[in-house]
Amino acid sequence: MPARSPHPRLLLAVGAAAAILLSTATGVARASDEGPSWSWPLGQRVVGTDFDPPDTPYGAGHRGIDLPGSPGEPVRAVAAGRVSFSGTVAGVGVVTVDHGGERSTYQPVERRTVERGDAVEPGEVLGRLAPGGTHCASACLHLGRLQGERYLDPRDRLTGESRFVLVDPDARLPRPPAGALGSLGDLARPVGGPVTSAFGMRVHPVTGIRKLHDGVDLGASCGTPVRAAKAGTVRSAGRDGAYGLRVVLDHGGGVRTAYAHLSSASVSRGDRVDPRTVVGRVGSTGMSTGCHLHFMVVRGGKPVDPMG
DSSP states (O other): OSSSSSSHHHHHHHHHHHHHTTTSSSOOOOOOOOOOOOOOSSSSSOOBBBBBBSSSSTOBBBOEEEEEOOTTOEESSSSOOOOOEEEOOOOOEEEEOOOOEEEEEEEEEEEEETTTTTTTTTTTTEEESSSSSSSSSEEEEEEEEEETTTEEOOOGGGGGGOOOOOOOOTTTSOOOOOOOOOOOOOOSSOOOOEEEOOOEEEEEEETEEEEEEEEEEEEOTTOEEESSSSSSEEEEEEGGGGOOOOEEEEETTTTEEEEEEEEEEEEOHHHHHTTOOOOEEOOOSSOSSSEEEEEEEETTTTEEEEOO
């Protein structure tokens, strides 16, 4: 799924119309994490495309997050509130719920079961996920979060998102996340999307040689923002052989994370980064067969499996 739509004029028109109907404006900002938690509106807790606000109010960007789903599955309210809009914008079904200070928006939603003025509880069905009406390649829900005139990142409210933790590289079976492990603890997922190639021995798709795959490949479209898994210092940011354009972060205690095959880097050596700071964008540089992120965790100089 692209982080930036190939049809910015269409999305801009939809966004502008929604802004009028939903009494929103065009500013964008990031808010603090203080506030009530949101439940997930779809069955699976996976983010396909991250929040990526535009540089200017009317510029191209991604003013929410995309959640992969199945056509017809229930779309549920993320928190208690009152429906402030239920209808269509430019032919796309939209529902907006006012939570008192913030609003959540959902699209594309068909067979809507709520009307303007209805009170809803967390998890209440608002309608069904429509098969089209967004820029996603397959069915997905575009979830938005607004506070007054500002677009905010919905992920700051969502609870129970999948995390990475460091595990023994010789472990045969994956273990569920169990909080802190070693000096690093859990890592935030750098991009949404599925694991397309796991850590471990494999036959390299380009060279045909069986060797250690020293990280995990996460499927994401070129241009998708890549975020720091944890606070740290940029150790390097540049071309690195088969890894292509790669950013390496040092988290202290002998732990590093690396982000490879990037199309561009947003940081430089020596920069300090916070958790989920954008460090670059997904690409296919180096020895790569297509757009994806190769995510590595190195502990004590040895690559370990990021998945828990």
